[in-house]
Amino acid sequence: xxxxxxxxSLTPEPAASLNLAHVLANRHxxxxxxxxxxxVAERVFTDEVYASFAHELRSRLxxxxxxxxxxxxxxxRGYDALGMDFHPGWTGPxxxxxxxxxxxxxxxxxxxxxxxxxxxxLHHHKPGSASGQIHNDLNPGWFAEYESADGIxxxxxxxxxxxxxxxxxxxxxxxxxxxxxxVLFYLENLSWSPGDGGTTxxxxxxxDNVEVPVLEVAPRDNTLLAFECTPTSFHSFVRNxxxxxxxxxxxxxxxxxxxxxxxxxxxxxxxxx
Amino acid sequence: xTGVSVRDVSQRDRRVCLLTGAxxxxxxxxxxxxxxxxxxxxxxxxRLPGAPTQHDRIFDPLDPHAxxxxxxxxxxxxxxxxxxxxxxxxxVHEALARFxxxxxxxxxxxxxxxxxxxxxxxxxxxxxxxxDISVVAALELAxxxxxxxxxxxxxENEARNRNVVHLSSSAGVYxxxxxxxxxxxxxxxxxNTLTCHMADELRPLGxxxxxxxxxxxxxxxxxxxxxxxxRALDESRVTGQxxxxxxxxxxxx
Numbered sequence: 001x002x003x004x005x006x007x008x009s010l011t012p013e014p015a016a017s018l019n020l021a022h023v024l025a026n027r028h029x030x031x032x033x034x035x036x037x038x039x040v041a042e043r044v045f046t047d048e049v050y051a052s053f054a055h056e057l058r059s060r061l062x063x064x065x066x067x068x069x070x071x072x073x074x075x076x077r078g079y080d081a082l083g084m085d086f087h088p089g090w091t092g093p094x095x096x097x098x099x100x101x102x103x104x105x106x107x108x109x110x111x112x113x114x115x116x117x118x119x120x121x122l123h124h125h126k127p128g129s130a131s132g133q134i135h136n137d138l139n140p141g142w143f144a145e146y147e148s149a150d151g152i153x154x155x156x157x158x159x160x161x162x163x164x165x166x167x168x169x170x171x172x173x174x175x176x177x178x179x180x181x182x183v184l185f186y187l188e189n190l191s192w193s194p195g196d197g198g199t200t201x202x203x204x205x206x207x208d209n210v211e212v213p214v215l216e217v218a219p220r221d222n223t224l225l226a227f228e229c230t231p232t233s234f235h236s237f238v239r240n241x242x243x244x245x246x247x248x249x250x251x252x253x254x255x256x257x258x259x260x261x262x263x264x265x266x267x268x269x270x271x272x273x
Numbered sequence: 274x275t276g277v278s279v280r281d282v283s284q285r286d287r288r289v290c291l292l293t294g295a296x297x298x299x300x301x302x303x304x305x306x307x308x309x310x311x312x313x314x315x316x317x318x319x320r321l322p323g324a325p326t327q328h329d330r331i332f333d334p335l336d337p338h339a340x341x342x343x344x345x346x347x348x349x350x351x352x353x354x355x356x357x358x359x360x361x362x363x364x365v366h367e368a369l370a371r372f373x374x375x376x377x378x379x380x381x382x383x384x385x386x387x388x389x390x391x392x393x394x395x396x397x398x399x400x401x402x403x404x405d406i407s408v409v410a411a412l413e414l415a416x417x418x419x420x421x422x423x424x425x426x427x428x429e430n431e432a433r434n435r436n437v438v439h440l441s442s443s444a445g446v447y448x449x450x451x452x453x454x455x456x457x458x459x460x461x462x463x464x465n466t467l468t469c470h471m472a473d474e475l476r477p478l479g480x481x482x483x484x485x486x487x488x489x490x491x492x493x494x495x496x497x498x499x500x501x502x503x504r505a506l507d508e509s510r511v512t513g514q515x516x517x518x519x520x521x522x523x524x525x526x
C-alpha cells in the first residue's frame with residue numbers, strides 16, 4: 001500500500017512557545033552523577049506559571065477541564081496508575097511542554113541531537129499504588145508524520161500506535177525514533193513529606209530491590225527530574241503510602257541510528273506485545 | 274530570577290556536623306533541612322543523601338555549558354560501611370581533613386532487621402551487624418573524634434558546645450511485643466546505656482552526649498519533630514539524657 005500523508009485537517013497548531021527566561025524561576029539546576037547522570041531542579045517555574053499548570057492538572061483530574069481528547073485512564077503496562085497522553089490538540093497551559101523552546105532547552109542540557117518527536121502526558125498514582133519495575137526508558141517510539149510549523153511532532157495515538165508503528169488507516173507514513181531524554185515534573189502533591197513514598201527511585205542496576213533505591217527524588221511540587229535515556233538510566237516509581245502522587249512525564253526522542261551507533265541495536269528495549 | 278534557596282549562614286560560621294545514616298529517611302531530611310545551618314559531613318552506605326552534595330554541579334538551563342560553582346547548601350558526602358573495622362575512623366579523618374573540626378556528631382546509622390527469634394536464621398544472621406552499626410560504630414566514632422579533635426581542647430569544646438546525639442528508639446526503652454524487635458531493641462537499649470557512660474566519660478572534655486529515642490517515624494512521630502529535637506539537643510546544655518519522643522510528647526529517661 002502506498003503511504004498517504006495525513007489530511008491537512010488533522011494538522012495541529014504549534015504549541016505556544018513562551019520565552020523560557022520569563023517562565024523559569026530557578027536557573028540553578030543541579031547535575032548529579034550518581035547513580036547515573038541526572039538533573040534535579042526545584043521551584044522550576046514562576047509561581048504564576050506553576051499555578052496554571054497545577055490548576056490544569058487538578059481540573060483534568062476532577063473532569064472539569066474542557067474535553068480535548070481522552071481523559072485519565074489506565075494506560076501503562078505494569079502500573080496501576082492512571083494516565084493521559086499528550087496529543088497535538090492538547091489545550092491549556094501544560095501545552096508549554098510541547099513547545100519548540102522547551103524541547104530545544106532540554107536537548108541542549110543533555111547534548112542530545114533530538115529529532116523533534118515528543119511524547120508524554122500526565123500520571124496519577126492513587127494512594128497505595130504499587131512500586132513499578134526498574135527500567136531505563138531506552139525504548140523506541142513511532143510517530144505519524146504530519147505537517148508541523150515548528151517541527152515538533154507529538155504522538156498521535158488516534159492514528160499511530162507509539163509502541164509498534166501500526167497506523168489507522170494502515171500505511172500512513174511513520175518514523176521510528178528512540179527516547180533520548182526523560183523529564184519528570186512533579187505537581188499537585190501538596191501534602192507530600194518524607195516517608196510518604198511516591199518518589200522516583202534511581203538505581204545502579206535493573207536487578208536492584210525496587211524498594212531500596214540508591215537515591216530517591218521526592219515528588220515535591222514544581223520540581224523536575226531529567227536524565228538522558230541510556231542503558232544504565234535505571235529508575236522506577238516507588239509506592240506511595242498515604243497521598244496521591246501526580247506528575248508530568250515528557251520524553252524527547254533521537255534518531256534510532258544515533259542510539260545504535262552509540263550503544264548497539266541490542267541496547268534498545270523493545271516493547272513487549 | 275528567584276533562584277534556589279539562599280541560606281542565611283555562611284560556610285565559615287556554621288557548626289560542623291558529622292552525620293551518619295545520611296542516606297536514610299531521617300538523614301536525608303536532616304541534610305535537606307540543615308544544610309544551611311551546619312556544614313555537614315554526611316556519611317552514607319548504600320543510599321545517597323537525598324540532598325545536594327559536593328559532587329553536584331550547578332548550571333543554567335539556558336546556558337548549560339557555563340557551569341556555576343560555589344554551592345553553600347551542599348553537604349560533603351562520604352561513603353562508608355560502619356560495620357567494617359576502621360571505616361568510622363576513616364570518615365572522621367576525612368571529615369576533619371575537609372572541615373578542620375567537628376562540633377556535633379549525629380549517629381543515625383542503623384541496620385534494622387525485625388524478625389522473630391525462632392523459626393528462621395534471618396535475625397541471628399543480622400544480629401552482629403545490627404550491634405556493630407548501632408553500638409560499636411557509635412563508640413568508634415566518638416573515640417576517633419575525641420582523639421583527633423576534642424582531647425586537650427576542653428575550653429574550646431565548652432565554648433562551641435560540642436556534643437554527640439545518638440539516634441536511638443523508644444524500642445530501646447519499652448518492649449513492644451510481637452514486632453520482631455528483639456535484636457533491634459536490644460541494640461538500641463545498649464546504645465542508650467553507652468550514651469550514659471559516654472556522657473560521663475566525655476564530660477571532663479567539655480563534650481555532651483545524649484540520645485533521642487523516638488517512636489516510629491515519620492508515621493507516629495513526625496520527621497520534623499525528630500529533627501527539631503535533635504536541633505534542640507545540640508543547642509541545649511544537657512548531657513546524659515535519653516529523650517523518648519512519642520506522639521503524646523516527650524519524657525526523659
